[in-house]
Amino acid sequence: xxxxxxxxxxLVMVVLLWAAWYFKPVGTVEGPEWDILHVDGVTYISERxxxxxxxxxxxxxxxxxxxxxxxxxxxxIYEVKGxxxxxxxxxxxxxxxxxxxxxxIAEAMKKQEG
Numbered sequence: 681x682x683x684x685x686x687x688x689x690x691l692v693m694v695v696l697l698w699a700a701w702y703f704k705p706v707g708t709v710e711g712p713e714w715d716i717l718h719v720d721g722v723t724y725i726s727e728r729x730x731x732x733x734x735x736x737x738x739x740x741x742x743x744x745x746x747x748x749x750x751x752x753x754x755x756x757i758y759e760v761k762g763x764x765x766x767x768x769x770x771x772x773x774x775x776x777x778x779x780x781x782x783x784x785i786a787e788a789m790k791k792q793e794g
Contacts (some may be wrong), residue, residue, distance in 0.1 A: 685697075706719050709748050710748060713728070724768075730751055730789070734779040736760050736770075740761045741758045741761070758772070768781055
């Protein structure tokens, strides 16, 4: 009986630790349509606001980084597969999602096009 209780306690602790990691706040969101993310001190802007197509899409969603809260809304933030420098992020909320690019990269791309 004691062994079963210890196993149950260990499983509960594992689930609680996983939930604390998975639902860890990693930044903030702003803009009228959540166009700007601030994650770990880096500013990202949405593909809509960047004005160019990002070379990744939702199928490239990688590891879950954490969450961003805005009022009652919770957004999940993911790394992008094939982007080890974290120049791009994927954001999801319920069934919607969008790609984000680092602000400095978006500005450099706009200068190249203009």
